[in-house]
Amino acid sequence: MSFFNSGLFWFIQGIFVCLIVVGFKIWMEDREIPMPFWKWLLLGIWVLLFGFTIAFVGTNLGEKEPQAALLGGIVFGLIAIITAVGLWRLLLIGKNPKK
Amino acid sequence: MNRRQFLKTTGAASAALGSVGLGFFGYEAGRDPESYTGWELHEGALQTFNRKRYAKDQPHYKRVGTTSRPDARTDVIFYRRGDFMRNWKDETGIEGLPEHLQAYYKKYPDVLEQDIYQMKEVFPKMRVDYQKYRDKFILASAWSNAMGAVSPQPINQPPEESDFPRKRRFGGTTEPLKMKSPEKTSKLIKQIAHQLGSTLVGIAKLNPDWVYSYPMRGRGFEPDKPVAIPEHWQYAVVVGTPMSWDPMYANPNFGTSNDAYSRSRIVAFRVASFIKQLGYAARPHTPGTSYDLMVPPIAIDAGLGEQGRHGVMITPELGCNIRPAIITTNIPLVPDKPIDFGVQSFCKTCKICAEQCPSGAIPFGDRVEVRGYQRYKIDTEKCHTFWNQNLGNMGCRICIAVCPYTRKANWLHKAALQVSANDPTGISHSVLTGLQKRFYPGPDPQKYYSPSFGGENASFRKPPWWLRAEDFIEF
Numbered sequence: 001m002s003f004f005n006s007g008l009f010w011f012i013q014g015i016f017v018c019l020i021v022v023g024f025k026i027w028m029e030d031r032e033i034p035m036p037f038w039k040w041l042l043l044g045i046w047v048l049l050f051g052f053t054i055a056f057v058g059t060n061l062g063e064k065e066p067q068a069a070l071l072g073g074i075v076f077g078l079i080a081i082i083t084a085v086g087l088w089r090l091l092l093i094g095k096n097p098k099k
Numbered sequence: 100m101n102r103r104q105f106l107k108t109t110g111a112a113s114a115a116l117g118s119v120g121l122g123f124f125g126y127e128a129g130r131d132p133e134s135y136t137g138w139e140l141h142e143g144a145l146q147t148f149n150r151k152r153y154a155k156d157q158p159h160y161k162r163v164g165t166t167s168r169p170d171a172r173t174d175v176i177f178y179r180r181g182d183f184m185r186n187w188k189d190e191t192g193i194e195g196l197p198e199h200l201q202a203y204y205k206k207y208p209d210v211l212e213q214d215i216y217q218m219k220e221v222f223p224k225m226r227v228d229y230q231k232y233r234d235k236f237i238l239a240s241a242w243s244n245a246m247g248a249v250s251p252q253p254i255n256q257p258p259e260e261s262d263f264p265r266k267r268r269f270g271g272t273t274e275p276l277k278m279k280s281p282e283k284t285s286k287l288i289k290q291i292a293h294q295l296g297s298t299l300v301g302i303a304k305l306n307p308d309w310v311y312s313y314p315m316r317g318r319g320f321e322p323d324k325p326v327a328i329p330e331h332w333q334y335a336v337v338v339g340t341p342m343s344w345d346p347m348y349a350n351p352n353f354g355t356s357n358d359a360y361s362r363s364r365i366v367a368f369r370v371a372s373f374i375k376q377l378g379y380a381a382r383p384h385t386p387g388t389s390y391d392l393m394v395p396p397i398a399i400d401a402g403l404g405e406q407g408r409h410g411v412m413i414t415p416e417l418g419c420n421i422r423p424a425i426i427t428t429n430i431p432l433v434p435d436k437p438i439d440f441g442v443q444s445f446c447k448t449c450k451i452c453a454e455q456c457p458s459g460a461i462p463f464g465d466r467v468e469v470r471g472y473q474r475y476k477i478d479t480e481k482c483h484t485f486w487n488q489n490l491g492n493m494g495c496r497i498c499i500a501v502c503p504y505t506r507k508a509n510w511l512h513k514a515a516l517q518v519s520a521n522d523p524t525g526i527s528h529s530v531l532t533g534l535q536k537r538f539y540p541g542p543d544p545q546k547y548y549s550p551s552f553g554g555e556n557a558s559f560r561k562p563p564w565w566l567r568a569e570d571f572i573e574f
Contacts, residue, residue, distance in 0.1 A: 004120065004127040013120060016113035023110015026103050054118055055125035059511045060538075062129020064560070068538035 032096040039091055046087050050080050128509040136416050136508045137298040137341040145298050147508075148415035150402050153520065154436035159405050159443050160396070166471030168312035169393060172323070173203040176479045177388055178315060183214050199313070199323065213480040221487050224551035228490065232549070232556055236352055236490050238568045243355035243492035250361065251368040253389055254382065257319040258329040262382040262427075264375040275378035281431040288336055288370070288432065295369040296362060297338035298421070299414060301401030304434045305335045305427060308471070310392045318391055326391065331380040331429040337394075337401040338366045339414075339423035342496075344507065345563035347420055350500045351485075351547055353562035355492040359422035360386040367424035379430035386422055396472075398423045402435035405442035409452040409461050409498035410477040413442050415516060418505030419498070440520040442504070445528045446475070451535060452498040457544040457554075458485035461498060488552050497547060500559045503535045 003009055024043075028035050053076040060069035100108070128134065136145055173179050179200070188195045193204055193211065204211040233240075254261050264273045278284045285302055292300040310328050314320035340362040341347075346354045367383035374381035384390040395412045399405060403423070404414035411419040415438075453461040460482035466473045486494050499505055506512035518527045541559050548554025564570065 002127045002131070004123045005131055005133075009120065009124065013117055016117035016120070019106075019113035020110045020117065023107045023113070027107050027110070030103065030107075050118070051121050054121045055128070056511065058122040058125025058127075059129040059509060060125075062126040062131070063507060063509075065129075065539060067540070071538050 028091075033091060034094040035091075036094075039093075042087055042090060046080070046083055049076070049083065053077050053080050125511075128511070129507070131509065134507040134509040135341075135344040145416060146293070146300065148440070150415075150435070150438050153438040153440045154402065155439050156436065158396075158399050158437035159439055160399070160466075161473045162471060163468050163473045164471040166308045168308055168310055169470065170199070170313045171311040171315045171390075172199050172313050175311075175315065175388075176483045179203070180214055180217070180483065184218055187215075187218065197323075210480055213484060217484045217487060221484060225487055225490075225549060228549040228551045232490055234572075234574050235556070235568055236492075237572065239346065239353040239355070239562065239566045240492060242346075242566065243357045246355060246361050247357035249365070251364060251383075251385075253317060255317050255319050258331070258380075258382055258391075261319060262329070262331060262380040264378055264380075273378055275430075278377070278431060281433045284430060285433045288374070288430070291373050292336065292338050292366065292370050295366050295373070296340065297366045297370075298341060299337075299339045299403050299416060299423075301337045301398065301403040301435045302432050303335045303337065303397050303400035303402075305332050305392075305397070306400060309396050311390075314391060315388060318389065320391070332382070332427040333429045334427070334432045334434065335392075335397045335401065336370060336374075336426040336428060336432070337398045337403055337423050338370060338426070339363055339398070339403065339417075339421040340366065341417045341420040342422065342499075344420070346566060347496065347505075348500050348560040349558045349562040349566070350496040351489045351491040351494065352556055352558045353491065353566050354494075354496050354500070356387070356422060356494055356496065357492065359420075363422045363424040364389075367426055371426045371428075374426065374428050374430050377430060379428055381426050381428040381430070384425040384427065386424060390425075392425065392427075394423050394425055397425055400434075400437055402438045405437075405439065406474055407442060407452070407502060407504070408446040408450065408475050409456070409502065410475055411499060411502075413502065413504045415440055415504075415520070416508065419502050420505045440516075441522065441528070444525045445503075445519055445532070448525065448528050449503060449532045449535075451501050451503065451532070455497055455501045455541050455544055455559075456482075457495075457497065457547040458482055458488075460485070485548075488548050489554075490549055490556055495547075497541075497544075497559055501541055503531060 025035065053073065056076060057069045057073040060066070060072060171178055172182065182197065182200060186196050186200070193201055196204070266273055289300045307328050310332070311326055313323065314326050316322060320326055340359045342354060342356060342359040364385040367385045371381035371383045384392055384394065395406065398412050404412040407413040407419060409419070412421065412423070413419050414421055450463055453463050458481040460478040462475060462477065466475050469476050482495070489495065504516070515531055519531055522528065542557045545553060546555045546557035549556060
């Protein structure tokens with residue numbers, strides 16, 4: 001078992017997630033964009049999709065399945081980009097127009 | 100930099116590092132040898148699927164007519180073709196064959212044609228190809244033979260002699276020990292089987308329909324006399340281990356059945372020995388040809404898996420990469436229930452094995468009646484003929500390698516299994532099949548053949564580094 005399959009890795013990932021949430025919250029506050037629960041929920045779902053895409057590519061490279069890694073990267077990556085654009089427009093709902 | 104800016108920067112850095120970390124996690128999950136189920140430990144922790152949740156009172160195959168028992172002399176193709184080749188003479192034709200073969204070939208003349216084709220057309224061409232191309236596969240062959248080099252002494256006595264415990268030293272008893280309960284005994288036997296090296300273990304009440312009506316040679320039964328099923332064959336303990344994963348994906352040329360055969364054989368003999376030492380009867384039935392019964396339906400009865408379109412049992416943990424063996428016994432046990440984790444629905448839409456089968460032996464159609472039971476029926480003659488049209492280690496195993504269930508036990512494939520097992524609509528089965536076909540394609544099936552039959556000695560995936568002969572041997 002390597003570091004990236006260990007409990008320590010997921011512990012560190014957990015810390016990263018906490019830092020991301022705090023940093024993102026402050027970033028949105030600075031832009032006066034409100035973040036009700038549904039926005040956090042949608043964001044969380046998108047992060048899962050994004051994480052799935054990265055892990056999918058890595059796993060298939062590790063399995064020596066380059067075609068699956070490439071196709072999966074393109075298909076799921078495109079889905080992640082398109083949904084990111086849509087998500088950003090949703091996140092902007094309620095933004096203070098003066099800013 | 101103020102506190103807010105620091106936290107924002109840290110958050111952005113965490114997002115970048117976390118994403119990179121996920122990529123590395125995925126890479127490690129994909130290459131991790133521990134995701135090759137079967138090689139990590141023998142504590143029973145590998146049988147991870149929650150079978151109770153998917154348990155059914157009846158197996159997925161249905162009894163649809165009058166049942167009959169298979170005749171090992173004709174229904175087991177290795178046995179029949181071996182007999183045929185030993186006895187066939189052009190001058191006497193079918194009349195020179197043993198009576199049971201005469202009767203069989205008169206009933207199935209197309210099978211006779213295929214058996215003659217293999218002997219007269221396939222073998223001469225393969226002898227030529229063997230001389231020309233065999234060097235490339237010399238390490239795979241050596242490894243396969245090495246795996247098969249250790250084997251328990253075959254059982255060649257009838258059940259009433261071989262199955263019962265022998266007297267112990269110093270006047271020890273051979274009377275059966277009084278077990279506290281069948282439940283506890285079942286738990287014990289399963290744990291012992293895991294400890295002795297079995298990846299999966301299940302228990303079934305023995306259905307007599309799975310016992311051969313006429314025996315295999317070398318099992319202690321009188322040849323050409325019907326098998327009377329011994330009373331002490333009440334339960335079947337099913338054990339099984341997988342073939343080594345990387346060579347298995349490089350079938351038909353680099354894989355072998357010998358590795359799992361050997362491991363399962365040894366486990367079965369050890370489990371039988373354990374049961375006998377408790378004073379009960381036990382008889383191992385082991386691969387490749389030391390059976391008195393058909394193994395796959397018993398393994399299905401024992402809840403280890405379901406039959407796939409390719410005729411092979413599919414298990415949740417190993418897909419179809421399992422070589423089972425059986426111990427028949429009279430020690431009181433509690434049978435497991437058969438399971439239904441969606442394989443029948445999946446196989447209806449998937450058909451990848453049928454598309455990838457070079458010989459066309461796997462049906463695209465639905466299940467049919469075989470000896471009174473509804474099941475998928477492969478064309479064993481075509482299948483076995485292809486065994487001798489590639490340069491691999493006696494066999495093919497492509498259907499096992501290409502099956503979407505035969506995947507490593509990492510997060511990705513475990514998640515796909517859970518989705519598939521819990522989808523009553525079958526929508527996910529179509530989606531997963533589509534992804535499998537596009538993301539993990541195999542070569543043109545014709546390329547699997549040896550060059551004399553228009554092929555290129557192709558394999559489903561590249562062999563592992565340790566089986567690439569050209570990297571180690573000067574030719």
